[in-house]
Amino acid sequence: MDNESAFERSCCPITNGLDIFGDRWTLLIIRDLMLGKRRYQDLISSPESIASNILADRLKKLQITGLIHRRAYQQNPARYEYVLTEKGKDLKPVLDAIIGWGRKHYPDTMVFTPLNSSRHLSPDLP
Amino acid sequence: MDNESAFERSCCPITNGLDIFGDRWTLLIIRDLMLGKRRYQDLISSPESIASNILADRLKKLQITGLIHRRAYQQNPARYEYVLTEKGKDLKPVLDAIIGWGRKHYPDTMVFTPLNSSRHLSPDLP
DNA sequence: CACATATATTGCAAAATGCAAGTTACTAAT
DNA sequence: ATTAGTAACTTGCATTTTGCAATATATGTG
Numbered sequence: 001m002d003n004e005s006a007f008e009r010s011c012c013p014i015t016n017g018l019d020i021f022g023d024r025w026t027l028l029i030i031r032d033l034m035l036g037k038r039r040y041q042d043l044i045s046s047p048e049s050i051a052s053n054i055l056a057d058r059l060k061k062l063q064i065t066g067l068i069h070r071r072a073y074q075q076n077p078a079r080y081e082y083v084l085t086e087k088g089k090d091l092k093p094v095l096d097a098i099i100g101w102g103r104k105h106y107p108d109t110m111v112f113t114p115l116n117s118s119r120h121l122s123p124d125l126p
Numbered sequence: 127m128d129n130e131s132a133f134e135r136s137c138c139p140i141t142n143g144l145d146i147f148g149d150r151w152t153l154l155i156i157r158d159l160m161l162g163k164r165r166y167q168d169l170i171s172s173p174e175s176i177a178s179n180i181l182a183d184r185l186k187k188l189q190i191t192g193l194i195h196r197r198a199y200q201q202n203p204a205r206y207e208y209v210l211t212e213k214g215k216d217l218k219p220v221l222d223a224i225i226g227w228g229r230k231h232y233p234d235t236m237v238f239t240p241l242n243s244s245r246h247l248s249p250d251l252p
Numbered sequence: 253c254a255c256a257t258a259t260a261t262t263g264c265a266a267a268a269t270g271c272a273a274g275t276t277a278c279t280a281a282t
Numbered sequence: 283a284t285t286a287g288t289a290a291c292t293t294g295c296a297t298t299t300t301g302c303a304a305t306a307t308a309t310g311t312g
Contacts, residue, residue, distance in 0.1 A: 093226060203308050
């Protein structure tokens with residue numbers, strides 16, 4: 001199913017994972033998509049203030065690695081939304097584990113709540 | 127218990143976690159320590175070939191954030207070992223979740239096995 | 253004394269990040 | 283018809299981090 005062989009640094013699954021999402025931004029984008037955000041502006045407006053060039057770069061890489069899918073939700077003008085693939089959604093246990101660790105050792109942190117994004121006309125949210 | 131308030135980017139536990147281990151190397155060091163490695167040379171000799179300046183930098187940061195503890199295991203000459211604190215060991219579910227994701231989507235990856243490090247004279251390993 | 257070992261530090265080029273401004277293509281308002 | 287606004291980017295440039303190789307320091311060993 002996946003055909004991305006030849007691992008960059010080693011065949012360790014952790015290493016391989018970090019080669020995909022081991023940076024300060026990628027998992028935050030995954031988090032936002034998991035919470036129901038879909039559009040570029042939604043992602044830009046998160047409280048961490050990601051720079052637009054970084055966001056564009058990460059969205060491209062996430063498509064290449066198959067964690068997200070980009071689709072036009074309208075034409076004239078073309079507007080795009082980003083949705084998690086199954087492979088992307090499968091990162092939920094990773095995010096949950098990080099949240100669990102964070103909440104335990106930094107009790108002042110607060111978990112973000114899913115968007116009530118009825119405007120997206122989507123039946124279910126993660 | 128922790129007194130590192132004033133979160134860098136936001137109060138999200140994921141963001142806060144990524145500010146600590148959101149890079150390509152930190153979780154690999156944690157992995158190695160979890161597997162029973164303790165010494166600088168052990169860490170240097172992992173298959174990912176971390177550069178010594180990066181390793182030294184990460185070991186310092188991991189001490190500052192309280193994930194590892196550095197102790198001399200001998201004097202003359204002073205030699206040091208690095209061990210996970212409880213806070214560090216608590217990252218095991220995060221590593222396990224990453225392993226789970228990696229194994230599912232990259233079946234050719236292989237989980238590293240714990241060292242049989244009797245030479246460390248340590249009673250138990252993670 | 254010469255050499256080896258463990259734990260680093262330093263120098264420097266390359267890559268990634270962060271910030272601000274600019275671009276494109278359309279819609280909406282006056 | 284001009285002006286302004288919006289979404290989704292792109293570009294330029296300075297700063298920071300990474301990666302690689304070489305060097306450093308203290309000690310023990312032959």
